[in-house]
Amino acid sequence: MKSEACRHLLGQLSDYVDGEASQAICKEIEQHLAGCDNCRVVVDTLRKTVTLYRTRGPDPVPDDVQERLYRVLDLPDGV
Amino acid sequence: MPDDPAFVERLRAGDKEACATCVREHSTNVYNLALKLTGDPAAAEDVLQETFLSAFRAIARFEAKSQLSTWLYRIAYNAALMRLRRRQVETVSLDEPVEDGAGVPQPRDLADWSENPERAVLDAEMRRVMDEAVGALSETLKSVFVLRDVNGLSTAQTAQVLGLSEEAVKSRLLRARLALREKLSVYVAGRVAEAER
Numbered sequence: 001m002k003s004e005a006c007r008h009l010l011g012q013l014s015d016y017v018d019g020e021a022s023q024a025i026c027k028e029i030e031q032h033l034a035g036c037d038n039c040r041v042v043v044d045t046l047r048k049t050v051t052l053y054r055t056r057g058p059d060p061v062p063d064d065v066q067e068r069l070y071r072v073l074d075l076p077d078g079v
Numbered sequence: 080m081p082d083d084p085a086f087v088e089r090l091r092a093g094d095k096e097a098c099a100t101c102v103r104e105h106s107t108n109v110y111n112l113a114l115k116l117t118g119d120p121a122a123a124e125d126v127l128q129e130t131f132l133s134a135f136r137a138i139a140r141f142e143a144k145s146q147l148s149t150w151l152y153r154i155a156y157n158a159a160l161m162r163l164r165r166r167q168v169e170t171v172s173l174d175e176p177v178e179d180g181a182g183v184p185q186p187r188d189l190a191d192w193s194e195n196p197e198r199a200v201l202d203a204e205m206r207r208v209m210d211e212a213v214g215a216l217s218e219t220l221k222s223v224f225v226l227r228d229v230n231g232l233s234t235a236q237t238a239q240v241l242g243l244s245e246e247a248v249k250s251r252l253l254r255a256r257l258a259l260r261e262k263l264s265v266y267v268a269g270r271v272a273e274a275e276r
Contacts, residue, residue, distance in 0.1 A: 010186075014253040042186045042260070044193035049260040053228045056209065058111035065124050069106065072128045073135070075099045 005032055006039055017047045082147050090138045102131055105148055108230040109155045115225045116159040118214050126162065130155040145239060152232070152240045156222060163218065186257060188264035192271065205266075212262035216255055223248055224255035 009032050015021040016029050033040045061069075070077045089097035106127060113126035133154050134141075141150055213221060213229075226237040227248070238248045 010257075011253070014249055014256060017256075038186075038189050041189050041191040041193070044191060045264055046256055046260045048193045049256060049263055050228055052205075052263070053209065053213075053224075053259070054231070056206065056229075057231075058107050058229050059114065061106050061110045061127070062120075065110070065120075065127065066106065068124070069102065069128055069131065070099070073098065073102065073131055075095055075102065 003036075006036060009039055010042075013043060013046055017043065017050055082143075084143060087138070087141065087143060087147065090135070090141075093135075098131075098135060101134075101147070101151075105151050106131075108148070109151060111229055112152060112155050112222075112225055113159045115213055115221060115229065116156070116218065117162055122159075122162050126155055126158045129158045133158070146236065149232075149236050149239045152226065152230075153242075156240055160218075186261065188261055188268070190264055190268040192264060192267040208263065208266045209259075212259045215262070216258060220251050220255035220258065223251040224259070227252050228256070 009029055012021055012025050012029060016026065021029070029043075033043060067077060086097060086100075090101060109130050110123055110127045113130075114120060114123035117123055117126065130151060134151055141147070213224065216224060222241055223237060223243075226232045226240060227234065232240070234245050234248050234252075237243075238245045241248070243251075
């Protein structure tokens with residue numbers, strides 16, 4: 001991750017892994033990745049990081065917390 | 080359904096069934112935002128209760144030009160921030176990645192574990208490491224990351240909740256993701272080395 005091209009690529013990575021980068025940027029990144037192993041590793045592991053957190057998703061609200069919430073709001077649970 | 084004007088009218092009228100639907104739809108995301116920001120289950124529960132109490136009291140002021148969910152997360156975010164400030168929690172992490180001259184954090188760990196831990200995500204140890212990594216982010220990065228990658232909001236919605244530009248959201252999201260990648264890389268590389276021993 002030393003060259004100017006690597007640094008430039010780094011700034012575009014979120015959009016790229018989200019599939020939101022423009023076609024021109026995607027092409028530029030893919031050309032760079034074909035010749036730069038370090039950047040390829042960063043892209044692959046960054047994508048994996050995002051996938052892991054998204055796969056995991058939010059924690060459920062614990063049952064006792066949910067029950068107290070409905071009580072405080074004076075709502076019948078499971079209406 | 081939420082965001083339908085008729086549904087918002089029912090909330091305004093104090094319809095308990097509509098209020099319960101609203102709680103069912105949004106409590107998980109509100110709770111997760113509060114839990115990740117405060118790092119404290121008791122504080123997260125307080126924020127959760129405060130968010131819905133405030134929202135139902137102030138629903139007359141809700142303007143349909145923003146989404147109900149965005150409005151709720153904004154109330155929750157402000158309530159969590161108030162608590163953090165009251166506790167005077169240190170808001171700048173000492174463990175963020177090094178930065179280059181352009182302000183983009185430079186990756187340090189270049190081990191390739193991308194083919195590796197798909198099945199490990201459900202493992203308790205991996206969850207703990209993932210939670211600790213989020214907990215170590217600075218408050219500004221954490222709020223963007225949780226809204227975008229845990230709660231699944233769009234960049235535009237996240238920007239609205241936090242009162243930021245979309246560019247600022249993108250830049251913080253990148254920094255958060257790179258910091259988390261770094262932490263997970265260290266953990267997974269250690270785990271792989273252990274398994275190979």
